[in-house]
Amino acid sequence: xxxxADFYHVWRIDQxxxxxxxxxxxxxxxxxxxxxxxxxxxxxxxxxxxFDITPRKIIQxxxxxxxxxxxxxxxxxxxxxxxxxxxxxxSSINIPRIMDYLREKAYKQHIPATRxxxxxxxxxxxxxxxxxxxxxxxxxxxxxNIRSKQYTKDAQMGMKMFFKxxxxxxxxxxxxxxxxxxxxRNLPMQREG
Amino acid sequence: MKVAYYPGCSLHGLAKxxxxxxxxVCKHLGINLKEIEDWNCxxxxxxxxxxxELTISLSARNLAIARDMKMDKVLAPCAGCFSRLKGASxxxxxxxxxxxxxxxxxxxxxxxxxxxxxxxxxxxEEPGLLDKIQSRVVKPLxxxxxxxxxxxxxxxxxxxxxxxxxxxxxxxxxxxxxxxxDTVTWAHKAECCGGGYAASDTDxxxxxxxxVLESAHRAGADAIVVACPMCGVNLDTRQExxxxxxxxxxDMPIIYLTQLMGIALGYSPGQLGMKRHLxxxxxxxxxxxxx
Numbered sequence: 001x002x003x004x005a006d007f008y009h010v011w012r013i014d015q016x017x018x019x020x021x022x023x024x025x026x027x028x029x030x031x032x033x034x035x036x037x038x039x040x041x042x043x044x045x046x047x048x049x050x051f052d053i054t055p056r057k058i059i060q061x062x063x064x065x066x067x068x069x070x071x072x073x074x075x076x077x078x079x080x081x082x083x084x085x086x087x088x089x090x091s092s093i094n095i096p097r098i099m100d101y102l103r104e105k106a107y108k109q110h111i112p113a114t115r116x117x118x119x120x121x122x123x124x125x126x127x128x129x130x131x132x133x134x135x136x137x138x139x140x141x142x143x144x145n146i147r148s149k150q151y152t153k154d155a156q157m158g159m160k161m162f163f164k165x166x167x168x169x170x171x172x173x174x175x176x177x178x179x180x181x182x183x184x185r186n187l188p189m190q191r192e193g
Numbered sequence: 194m195k196v197a198y199y200p201g202c203s204l205h206g207l208a209k210x211x212x213x214x215x216x217x218v219c220k221h222l223g224i225n226l227k228e229i230e231d232w233n234c235x236x237x238x239x240x241x242x243x244x245x246e247l248t249i250s251l252s253a254r255n256l257a258i259a260r261d262m263k264m265d266k267v268l269a270p271c272a273g274c275f276s277r278l279k280g281a282s283x284x285x286x287x288x289x290x291x292x293x294x295x296x297x298x299x300x301x302x303x304x305x306x307x308x309x310x311x312x313x314x315x316x317x318e319e320p321g322l323l324d325k326i327q328s329r330v331v332k333p334l335x336x337x338x339x340x341x342x343x344x345x346x347x348x349x350x351x352x353x354x355x356x357x358x359x360x361x362x363x364x365x366x367x368x369x370x371x372x373x374x375d376t377v378t379w380a381h382k383a384e385c386c387g388g389g390y391a392a393s394d395t396d397x398x399x400x401x402x403x404x405v406l407e408s409a410h411r412a413g414a415d416a417i418v419v420a421c422p423m424c425g426v427n428l429d430t431r432q433e434x435x436x437x438x439x440x441x442x443x444d445m446p447i448i449y450l451t452q453l454m455g456i457a458l459g460y461s462p463g464q465l466g467m468k469r470h471l472x473x474x475x476x477x478x479x480x481x482x483x484x
Contacts, residue, residue, distance in 0.1 A: 080401070081238070117393050
Protein backbone atom coordinates (compact mmCIF):
# COMPACT_ATOMS: atom_id res chain seq x y z
CA UNK A 1 0.00 0.00 0.00
CA UNK A 2 1.26 3.47 -0.79
CA UNK A 3 2.07 5.52 2.23
CA UNK A 4 2.42 9.28 2.03
CA ALA A 5 5.37 9.05 4.42
CA ASP A 6 7.31 7.33 1.63
CA PHE A 7 6.95 10.44 -0.51
CA TYR A 8 7.06 13.32 1.91
CA HIS A 9 9.62 13.84 4.59
CA VAL A 10 8.81 16.50 7.09
CA TRP A 11 12.02 18.11 8.26
CA ARG A 12 11.68 19.07 11.86
CA ILE A 13 13.93 21.99 12.47
CA ASP A 14 15.32 21.93 15.98
CA GLN A 15 18.00 24.45 15.54
CA UNK A 16 18.53 26.85 12.74
CA UNK A 17 21.96 28.28 12.09
CA UNK A 18 23.79 30.40 9.57
CA UNK A 19 27.10 28.85 10.49
CA UNK A 20 27.30 26.01 7.99
CA UNK A 21 26.31 28.32 5.16
CA UNK A 22 29.10 30.71 6.09
CA UNK A 23 31.64 27.90 6.39
CA UNK A 24 30.73 26.71 2.92
CA UNK A 25 31.06 30.20 1.54
CA UNK A 26 34.55 30.43 3.01
CA UNK A 27 35.87 26.94 2.21
CA UNK A 28 34.01 26.02 -0.96
CA UNK A 29 33.92 29.52 -2.48
CA UNK A 30 30.29 29.11 -3.33
CA UNK A 31 27.29 31.12 -2.16
CA UNK A 32 24.26 28.92 -1.69
CA UNK A 33 22.01 31.95 -1.27
CA UNK A 34 22.21 32.16 -5.05
CA UNK A 35 20.27 28.88 -5.32
CA UNK A 36 17.16 29.41 -7.47
CA UNK A 37 15.58 26.18 -6.23
CA UNK A 38 15.07 25.13 -9.84
CA UNK A 39 16.07 21.52 -9.18
CA UNK A 40 18.30 21.12 -12.23
CA UNK A 41 20.99 19.67 -9.94
CA UNK A 42 18.74 16.83 -8.82
CA UNK A 43 17.41 16.40 -12.35
CA UNK A 44 20.91 15.88 -13.70
CA UNK A 45 22.32 13.90 -10.75
CA UNK A 46 23.67 10.48 -11.80
CA UNK A 47 22.65 8.90 -8.52
CA UNK A 48 19.56 10.86 -7.42
CA UNK A 49 17.62 7.61 -7.75
CA UNK A 50 19.56 6.13 -4.84
CA PHE A 51 20.30 9.27 -2.80
CA ASP A 52 18.55 9.57 0.55
CA ILE A 53 18.77 13.36 0.22
CA THR A 54 18.97 14.80 -3.30
CA PRO A 55 21.20 17.76 -4.20
CA ARG A 56 18.50 20.43 -4.15
CA LYS A 57 17.39 19.31 -0.70
CA ILE A 58 21.01 19.29 0.45
CA ILE A 59 21.27 22.97 -0.45
CA GLN A 60 18.03 23.72 1.41
CA UNK A 61 19.27 21.89 4.49
CA UNK A 62 22.50 23.88 4.42
CA UNK A 63 20.46 27.08 4.29
CA UNK A 64 18.63 26.18 7.48
CA UNK A 65 21.76 24.81 9.14
CA UNK A 66 20.68 21.17 9.50
CA UNK A 67 24.24 19.99 9.85
CA UNK A 68 23.52 16.82 11.83
CA UNK A 69 21.32 15.37 9.09
CA UNK A 70 23.77 16.32 6.37
CA UNK A 71 26.81 14.77 8.01
CA UNK A 72 25.19 11.37 8.33
CA UNK A 73 23.45 11.21 4.97
CA UNK A 74 24.10 8.31 2.62
CA UNK A 75 24.51 10.65 -0.37
CA UNK A 76 27.99 11.56 0.96
CA UNK A 77 29.10 7.99 0.33
CA UNK A 78 27.27 7.34 -2.94
CA UNK A 79 27.96 10.56 -4.86
CA UNK A 80 30.02 9.74 -7.97
CA UNK A 81 31.32 13.33 -8.33
CA UNK A 82 30.30 13.36 -12.00
CA UNK A 83 29.99 17.18 -11.99
CA UNK A 84 26.59 17.24 -13.69
CA UNK A 85 24.97 19.22 -10.86
CA UNK A 86 27.46 22.08 -10.91
CA UNK A 87 27.44 22.30 -14.69
CA UNK A 88 23.66 22.45 -14.86
CA UNK A 89 23.29 24.93 -12.01
CA UNK A 90 22.32 28.37 -13.38
CA SER A 91 24.08 29.88 -10.36
CA SER A 92 27.20 27.68 -10.63
CA ILE A 93 26.84 26.40 -7.07
CA ASN A 94 29.70 23.99 -6.61
CA ILE A 95 27.82 21.03 -5.16
CA PRO A 96 30.59 18.43 -5.72
CA ARG A 97 32.94 20.58 -3.65
CA ILE A 98 30.26 20.97 -0.97
CA MET A 99 29.85 17.17 -0.87
CA ASP A 100 33.62 16.78 -0.37
CA TYR A 101 33.59 19.41 2.36
CA LEU A 102 30.71 17.77 4.24
CA ARG A 103 32.24 14.30 3.91
CA GLU A 104 35.60 15.50 5.18
CA LYS A 105 33.87 17.14 8.12
CA ALA A 106 31.85 14.00 8.91
CA TYR A 107 34.97 11.86 8.65
CA LYS A 108 36.95 14.08 11.03
CA GLN A 109 34.12 13.86 13.56
CA HIS A 110 34.04 10.02 13.40
CA ILE A 111 30.47 10.01 12.12
CA PRO A 112 30.02 6.47 10.80
CA ALA A 113 29.89 6.24 7.02
CA THR A 114 26.62 4.72 5.81
CA ARG A 115 28.75 2.68 3.40
CA UNK A 116 31.70 1.58 5.55
CA UNK A 117 33.35 -0.23 2.63
CA UNK A 118 33.57 2.97 0.64
CA UNK A 119 35.34 4.72 3.50
CA UNK A 120 37.56 1.67 4.08
CA UNK A 121 38.59 1.59 0.43
CA UNK A 122 39.53 5.30 0.51
CA UNK A 123 41.56 4.78 3.70
CA UNK A 124 43.41 1.76 2.35
CA UNK A 125 44.18 3.57 -0.88
CA UNK A 126 45.56 6.60 0.95
CA UNK A 127 47.60 4.24 3.12
CA UNK A 128 49.22 2.82 0.00
CA UNK A 129 49.92 6.26 -1.41
CA UNK A 130 51.58 7.20 1.87
CA UNK A 131 53.66 4.00 1.75
CA UNK A 132 54.59 3.71 -1.93
CA UNK A 133 53.59 7.04 -3.48
CA UNK A 134 51.56 5.15 -6.05
CA UNK A 135 48.66 2.72 -5.91
CA UNK A 136 49.45 -0.99 -6.29
CA UNK A 137 46.04 -2.00 -7.64
CA UNK A 138 46.45 -5.76 -7.06
CA UNK A 139 47.62 -5.37 -3.47
CA UNK A 140 44.88 -2.85 -2.74
CA UNK A 141 42.16 -5.21 -4.01
CA UNK A 142 43.43 -8.13 -1.96
CA UNK A 143 43.78 -6.00 1.15
CA UNK A 144 40.31 -4.52 0.65
CA ASN A 145 38.77 -7.99 0.35
CA ILE A 146 40.44 -9.15 3.55
CA ARG A 147 39.63 -6.05 5.56
CA SER A 148 36.02 -5.94 4.36
CA LYS A 149 35.67 -9.71 4.92
CA GLN A 150 34.59 -10.32 1.33
CA TYR A 151 37.23 -12.94 0.77
CA THR A 152 36.09 -14.22 -2.62
CA LYS A 153 34.85 -10.93 -4.08
CA ASP A 154 35.88 -10.57 -7.73
CA ALA A 155 38.32 -13.48 -7.34
CA GLN A 156 37.47 -15.06 -10.66
CA MET A 157 37.57 -11.75 -12.49
CA GLY A 158 40.81 -10.88 -10.70
CA MET A 159 42.46 -14.05 -12.00
CA LYS A 160 41.38 -13.26 -15.55
CA MET A 161 42.76 -9.74 -15.18
CA PHE A 162 46.00 -11.08 -13.78
CA PHE A 163 46.49 -13.36 -16.78
CA LYS A 164 45.72 -10.45 -19.11
CA UNK A 165 48.64 -8.64 -17.48
CA UNK A 166 46.47 -5.99 -15.86
CA UNK A 167 47.66 -6.54 -12.29
CA UNK A 168 51.24 -5.92 -11.27
CA UNK A 169 52.41 -8.27 -8.52
CA UNK A 170 55.14 -5.85 -7.41
CA UNK A 171 54.19 -2.32 -6.31
CA UNK A 172 55.86 0.61 -8.07
CA UNK A 173 57.44 3.14 -5.73
CA UNK A 174 58.16 6.85 -5.74
CA UNK A 175 61.89 7.37 -5.08
CA UNK A 176 61.51 10.64 -3.24
CA UNK A 177 58.87 9.15 -0.95
CA UNK A 178 59.72 11.59 1.86
CA UNK A 179 58.13 14.37 -0.18
CA UNK A 180 54.92 12.39 -0.44
CA UNK A 181 54.91 11.39 3.22
CA UNK A 182 55.36 15.00 4.20
CA UNK A 183 51.93 15.70 2.70
CA UNK A 184 50.48 13.09 5.02
CA ARG A 185 52.51 14.26 8.03
CA ASN A 186 51.38 17.83 7.60
CA LEU A 187 47.87 16.84 6.70
CA PRO A 188 47.32 13.64 8.60
CA MET A 189 44.01 11.92 8.30
CA GLN A 190 43.64 12.99 11.90
CA ARG A 191 40.23 13.19 13.36
CA GLU A 192 38.91 15.50 16.02
CA GLY A 193 38.00 14.28 19.48
CA MET B 194 55.71 20.72 -28.57
CA LYS B 195 57.27 19.57 -25.31
CA VAL B 196 54.68 17.55 -23.48
CA ALA B 197 55.06 16.19 -19.97
CA TYR B 198 53.37 12.82 -19.68
CA TYR B 199 51.48 11.86 -16.53
CA PRO B 200 50.47 8.20 -16.91
CA GLY B 201 49.03 7.79 -13.43
CA CYS B 202 48.74 4.43 -11.72
CA SER B 203 46.15 2.91 -14.09
CA LEU B 204 48.12 3.34 -17.31
CA HIS B 205 50.89 1.30 -15.72
CA GLY B 206 48.42 -1.22 -14.30
CA LEU B 207 44.75 -1.93 -14.98
CA ALA B 208 44.79 -0.05 -18.28
CA LYS B 209 48.28 -0.83 -19.57
CA UNK B 210 46.92 -1.10 -23.10
CA UNK B 211 45.83 2.53 -22.90
CA UNK B 212 49.33 3.59 -21.80
CA UNK B 213 50.99 1.49 -24.48
CA UNK B 214 48.78 2.86 -27.24
CA UNK B 215 49.10 6.48 -26.09
CA UNK B 216 52.87 6.17 -26.34
CA UNK B 217 52.78 4.46 -29.75
CA VAL B 218 50.39 6.99 -31.28
CA CYS B 219 52.05 10.10 -29.85
CA LYS B 220 55.45 8.95 -31.09
CA HIS B 221 54.01 8.28 -34.54
CA LEU B 222 52.52 11.78 -34.68
CA GLY B 223 55.70 13.48 -33.53
CA ILE B 224 54.38 14.43 -30.10
CA ASN B 225 57.39 14.15 -27.86
CA LEU B 226 56.19 12.80 -24.50
CA LYS B 227 58.46 13.03 -21.48
CA GLU B 228 57.21 11.19 -18.43
CA ILE B 229 57.08 13.38 -15.30
CA GLU B 230 60.07 12.23 -13.27
CA ASP B 231 59.22 10.28 -10.13
CA TRP B 232 55.53 11.24 -10.29
CA ASN B 233 53.19 10.29 -7.45
CA CYS B 234 49.56 9.15 -7.50
CA UNK B 235 47.01 11.98 -7.93
CA UNK B 236 45.08 10.66 -4.92
CA UNK B 237 42.07 9.85 -7.09
CA UNK B 238 38.65 9.59 -5.46
CA UNK B 239 40.15 8.61 -2.11
CA UNK B 240 42.02 11.86 -1.52
CA UNK B 241 39.38 14.32 -2.68
CA UNK B 242 36.76 12.42 -0.71
CA UNK B 243 38.56 12.71 2.61
CA UNK B 244 41.03 15.59 2.54
CA UNK B 245 40.98 18.64 0.32
CA GLU B 246 44.47 19.90 1.09
CA LEU B 247 45.94 16.47 0.47
CA THR B 248 44.36 16.13 -2.95
CA ILE B 249 45.69 19.54 -4.01
CA SER B 250 49.17 18.82 -2.61
CA LEU B 251 49.50 15.46 -4.37
CA SER B 252 48.76 17.08 -7.72
CA ALA B 253 50.84 20.17 -6.94
CA ARG B 254 54.01 18.09 -6.54
CA ASN B 255 53.50 16.50 -9.96
CA LEU B 256 52.80 19.85 -11.60
CA ALA B 257 55.83 21.43 -9.93
CA ILE B 258 58.08 18.69 -11.34
CA ALA B 259 56.60 19.19 -14.82
CA ARG B 260 57.18 22.93 -14.50
CA ASP B 261 60.80 22.37 -13.45
CA MET B 262 61.24 20.09 -16.48
CA LYS B 263 60.31 23.18 -18.54
CA MET B 264 57.45 21.49 -20.32
CA ASP B 265 54.81 23.39 -22.32
CA LYS B 266 51.91 21.13 -21.41
CA VAL B 267 51.02 18.18 -19.25
CA LEU B 268 49.16 15.30 -20.88
CA ALA B 269 47.03 13.27 -18.46
CA PRO B 270 45.28 10.60 -20.55
CA CYS B 271 43.36 9.29 -17.52
CA ALA B 272 40.26 11.44 -17.03
CA GLY B 273 40.47 10.98 -13.26
CA CYS B 274 44.08 12.14 -13.04
CA PHE B 275 43.29 14.93 -15.52
CA SER B 276 40.48 16.17 -13.30
CA ARG B 277 42.65 16.11 -10.16
CA LEU B 278 45.62 17.86 -11.81
CA LYS B 279 43.53 20.40 -13.68
CA GLY B 280 41.36 21.10 -10.65
CA ALA B 281 44.44 21.59 -8.46
CA SER B 282 46.01 23.94 -10.95
CA UNK B 283 42.76 25.96 -11.09
CA UNK B 284 42.60 26.22 -7.30
CA UNK B 285 46.24 27.16 -6.96
CA UNK B 286 45.70 29.98 -9.43
CA UNK B 287 42.59 31.30 -7.76
CA UNK B 288 43.17 30.69 -4.08
CA UNK B 289 46.30 32.44 -2.88
CA UNK B 290 45.96 31.30 0.73
CA UNK B 291 45.75 27.66 -0.28
CA UNK B 292 48.61 28.14 -2.76
CA UNK B 293 50.85 29.43 0.03
CA UNK B 294 49.99 26.51 2.29
CA UNK B 295 50.57 23.98 -0.47
CA UNK B 296 53.91 25.60 -1.40
CA UNK B 297 55.05 25.03 2.18
CA UNK B 298 53.90 21.40 2.11
CA UNK B 299 55.53 20.47 -1.19
CA UNK B 300 58.57 22.67 -0.46
CA UNK B 301 58.38 24.29 -3.85
CA UNK B 302 56.56 27.29 -5.31
CA UNK B 303 52.95 26.41 -6.08
CA UNK B 304 52.81 25.58 -9.78
CA UNK B 305 50.44 27.60 -11.96
CA UNK B 306 51.71 26.11 -15.20
CA UNK B 307 52.16 24.11 -17.41
CA UNK B 308 48.58 23.73 -18.65
CA UNK B 309 47.05 20.32 -18.06
CA UNK B 310 45.38 18.67 -21.06
CA UNK B 311 43.44 15.50 -21.60
CA UNK B 312 44.03 13.41 -24.70
CA UNK B 313 41.09 14.78 -26.69
CA UNK B 314 42.13 18.34 -25.88
CA UNK B 315 45.74 17.75 -26.83
CA UNK B 316 44.65 16.50 -30.25
CA UNK B 317 41.93 19.07 -30.93
CA GLU B 318 43.77 22.15 -29.69
CA GLU B 319 46.99 21.57 -31.63
CA PRO B 320 46.57 23.43 -34.93
CA GLY B 321 46.51 21.06 -37.89
CA LEU B 322 46.92 17.89 -35.85
CA LEU B 323 43.51 16.41 -36.73
CA ASP B 324 44.22 17.00 -40.46
CA LYS B 325 47.62 15.42 -40.02
CA ILE B 326 46.05 12.35 -38.41
CA GLN B 327 43.54 12.09 -41.24
CA SER B 328 46.23 12.37 -43.88
CA ARG B 329 48.27 9.60 -42.27
CA VAL B 330 45.50 7.04 -42.04
CA VAL B 331 46.60 3.91 -43.91
CA LYS B 332 43.84 1.59 -42.73
CA PRO B 333 40.54 3.48 -42.54
CA LEU B 334 38.14 2.15 -39.92
CA UNK B 335 35.47 1.71 -42.58
CA UNK B 336 32.31 -0.06 -41.53
CA UNK B 337 32.83 0.40 -37.78
CA UNK B 338 29.87 1.91 -35.94
CA UNK B 339 31.24 3.31 -32.73
CA UNK B 340 29.80 4.90 -29.60
CA UNK B 341 32.19 7.66 -28.54
CA UNK B 342 32.05 7.64 -24.74
CA UNK B 343 33.41 10.63 -22.84
CA UNK B 344 32.16 9.91 -19.33
CA UNK B 345 32.16 12.67 -16.73
CA UNK B 346 35.53 14.21 -16.39
CA UNK B 347 36.91 14.85 -19.88
CA UNK B 348 34.58 17.83 -20.26
CA UNK B 349 33.35 18.64 -16.75
CA UNK B 350 33.23 20.82 -14.76
CA UNK B 351 33.03 23.23 -17.68
CA UNK B 352 34.38 26.23 -15.77
CA UNK B 353 37.63 24.38 -15.10
CA UNK B 354 38.00 22.15 -18.18
CA UNK B 355 36.88 24.73 -20.75
CA UNK B 356 36.82 22.27 -23.61
CA UNK B 357 34.07 20.91 -25.86
CA UNK B 358 30.44 20.74 -24.72
CA UNK B 359 30.07 19.43 -21.15
CA UNK B 360 27.16 17.12 -21.93
CA UNK B 361 27.04 16.77 -25.71
CA UNK B 362 30.71 16.64 -26.61
CA UNK B 363 31.82 16.01 -30.20
CA UNK B 364 35.62 15.99 -30.21
CA UNK B 365 36.05 12.20 -29.99
CA UNK B 366 33.40 11.70 -32.66
CA UNK B 367 35.40 14.05 -34.92
CA UNK B 368 38.61 12.12 -34.33
CA UNK B 369 36.92 8.78 -35.02
CA UNK B 370 35.37 10.17 -38.21
CA UNK B 371 38.80 11.39 -39.30
CA UNK B 372 39.92 7.76 -38.94
CA UNK B 373 37.13 6.67 -41.29
CA UNK B 374 34.69 5.25 -38.71
CA ASP B 375 31.03 6.07 -38.19
CA THR B 376 29.80 7.20 -34.79
CA VAL B 377 26.32 6.68 -33.40
CA THR B 378 24.10 9.31 -31.80
CA TRP B 379 23.34 8.17 -28.28
CA ALA B 380 22.11 9.50 -24.97
CA HIS B 381 24.84 8.41 -22.58
CA LYS B 382 28.03 9.77 -24.13
CA ALA B 383 28.78 11.95 -21.12
CA GLU B 384 27.04 10.04 -18.33
CA CYS B 385 28.99 8.48 -15.48
CA CYS B 386 30.14 4.81 -15.42
CA GLY B 387 30.35 4.75 -11.61
CA GLY B 388 34.06 5.59 -11.59
CA GLY B 389 35.95 4.75 -8.44
CA TYR B 390 33.23 2.61 -6.84
CA ALA B 391 34.19 -0.50 -8.85
CA ALA B 392 35.55 -2.39 -5.85
CA SER B 393 34.11 -0.54 -2.87
CA ASP B 394 30.43 -0.43 -3.91
CA THR B 395 30.17 -2.53 -7.04
CA ASP B 396 26.37 -2.19 -7.29
CA UNK B 397 26.74 1.49 -8.18
CA UNK B 398 29.04 0.60 -11.08
CA UNK B 399 26.82 -2.23 -12.29
CA UNK B 400 23.86 0.14 -12.30
CA UNK B 401 25.50 3.13 -14.02
CA UNK B 402 27.77 1.16 -16.39
CA UNK B 403 24.76 -1.02 -17.21
CA UNK B 404 22.84 2.08 -18.33
CA VAL B 405 25.72 3.20 -20.53
CA LEU B 406 26.09 -0.25 -22.12
CA GLU B 407 22.36 -0.57 -22.75
CA SER B 408 22.24 2.86 -24.36
CA ALA B 409 25.18 2.11 -26.69
CA HIS B 410 23.65 -1.27 -27.54
CA ARG B 411 20.30 0.29 -28.42
CA ALA B 412 21.99 2.89 -30.60
CA GLY B 413 23.42 0.01 -32.62
CA ALA B 414 27.09 0.51 -31.75
CA ASP B 415 29.63 -2.25 -32.55
CA ALA B 416 31.92 -1.05 -29.77
CA ILE B 417 32.32 1.71 -27.19
CA VAL B 418 35.37 3.93 -27.51
CA VAL B 419 36.83 5.41 -24.33
CA ALA B 420 39.57 7.85 -23.31
CA CYS B 421 39.63 7.08 -19.57
CA PRO B 422 40.93 3.96 -17.81
CA MET B 423 38.12 3.92 -15.26
CA CYS B 424 35.47 3.97 -18.01
CA GLY B 425 37.48 1.37 -19.91
CA VAL B 426 37.99 -1.00 -17.00
CA ASN B 427 34.46 -0.66 -15.61
CA LEU B 428 32.71 -1.22 -18.93
CA ASP B 429 35.00 -4.11 -19.88
CA THR B 430 35.47 -6.02 -16.63
CA ARG B 431 31.99 -5.38 -15.16
CA GLN B 432 30.09 -5.82 -18.41
CA GLU B 433 29.13 -9.45 -17.93
CA UNK B 434 27.69 -8.78 -14.46
CA UNK B 435 25.98 -5.54 -15.49
CA UNK B 436 24.37 -7.25 -18.48
CA UNK B 437 23.33 -10.27 -16.41
CA UNK B 438 21.33 -7.95 -14.11
CA UNK B 439 19.25 -7.04 -17.15
CA UNK B 440 19.15 -10.66 -18.32
CA UNK B 441 21.28 -9.75 -21.33
CA UNK B 442 24.66 -10.30 -22.90
CA UNK B 443 26.18 -7.50 -24.93
CA ASP B 444 29.65 -8.72 -25.92
CA MET B 445 30.42 -5.08 -26.58
CA PRO B 446 34.16 -4.49 -26.98
CA ILE B 447 35.49 -1.47 -25.07
CA ILE B 448 38.39 0.05 -26.98
CA TYR B 449 40.67 2.95 -26.08
CA LEU B 450 40.68 5.78 -28.61
CA THR B 451 44.44 5.53 -29.06
CA GLN B 452 44.16 1.82 -29.87
CA LEU B 453 41.86 2.61 -32.78
CA MET B 454 44.09 5.51 -33.85
CA GLY B 455 46.98 3.04 -33.86
CA ILE B 456 45.09 0.55 -36.04
CA ALA B 457 44.20 3.28 -38.54
CA LEU B 458 47.80 4.52 -38.55
CA GLY B 459 49.01 1.04 -39.50
CA TYR B 460 49.94 -0.70 -36.24
CA SER B 461 48.87 -4.25 -35.46
CA PRO B 462 46.33 -4.93 -32.68
CA GLY B 463 49.02 -6.81 -30.76
CA GLN B 464 51.29 -3.73 -30.72
CA LEU B 465 48.42 -1.78 -29.17
CA GLY B 466 47.66 -4.17 -26.31
CA MET B 467 44.39 -5.42 -27.82
CA LYS B 468 44.92 -8.86 -26.26
CA ARG B 469 44.52 -7.44 -22.78
CA HIS B 470 40.76 -6.85 -22.89
CA LEU B 471 38.39 -9.25 -21.16
CA UNK B 472 35.91 -8.79 -24.02
CA UNK B 473 38.05 -9.35 -27.06
CA UNK B 474 37.84 -6.75 -29.82
CA UNK B 475 39.41 -9.24 -32.29
CA UNK B 476 36.20 -10.78 -33.73
CA UNK B 477 34.88 -7.30 -34.52
CA UNK B 478 38.17 -6.06 -35.99
CA UNK B 479 38.55 -9.24 -38.06
CA UNK B 480 35.02 -8.92 -39.42
CA UNK B 481 35.94 -5.47 -40.76
CA UNK B 482 39.30 -6.57 -42.10
CA UNK B 483 41.19 -4.56 -39.49
CA UNK B 484 43.00 -7.43 -37.75
